[in-house]
Amino acid sequence: MSGMQIAPYQEFAREKLGFEFENIDYLITALTHRSYVNEHRKSVSEHNERLEFLGDAVLELAVTDYLFKNFSEPEGILTSWRSSLVRTESIGEAGDILGYESLLRMSRGEKNGSSRARQQILANSFEAVIGAIYLERGYADAEAFITKHILSKLDSILESGSWRDPKSHLQEVSQRVDGQTPVYKVLSEEGPDHDKIFMLGVYVGDKLMGKGSGSSKQNAQQEAARAALDAYEKRS
Secondary structure, X not given: OOHHHHHHHHHHHHHHXXXXXXXXXXXXXXXXXXXXXXXXXXXXXXXXXXXXXXXXHHHHHHHHHHHHHHOOOOHHHHHHHHHHHHOHHHHHHHHHHHOOHHHOEOOHXXXXXXXXXXXXXXXXXXXXXXXXXXXXXXXXXXXXXXXXXXXHHHHHHHHHOOOOOHHHHHHHHHHHHOOOOOXXXXXXXXXXXXXXXXXXXXXXXXXXEEEEEEOOHHHHHHHHHHHHHHHHHHHO
């Protein structure tokens, strides 16, 4: 890449991360989707999945370490808190706020993808950025980045109760409010077998309380349960 092409990445690092990369290729690779490499095989050879793999491990360690040192709750609760902090929606939102979407290198098809696909790409890239920071600056700086953008959400997660497993929570609410157990039904399936998207609805009695989509039925159930909990919240 030319100096002019590299400049926006260094500007982003300087303004959003607080430093410039000595090896800017770390950051550029972190923001390169597999689809871009497929379209530019002659000029680009590496996408962000290896950095995502590294960043995911650093993220989980930093969050686990923080929760272990600062809370005395049992393992099951800490696991639920950690899951809420590092789930796709949470880190995708953090990536959106950080504002690197315009720097993402991906195919035209991916740029025009669904909102769910966009969120997944933002989340994966966020983990890859963590991996890039770790390689460039070490664990302490990566941990500080995670503290600022992820661990800062813990108070709101605990206050809202969103850390609780949505399916279990929904069952408690529906049985208390309506005296019935929720039932999940597949509404549609789209895409090839290796890349299906499932749309599920959750019913309480005959009423559709929420819909959710995901790459597995379990993920779609979780999203549908969250939507149903929101519906119950609005009724109260």
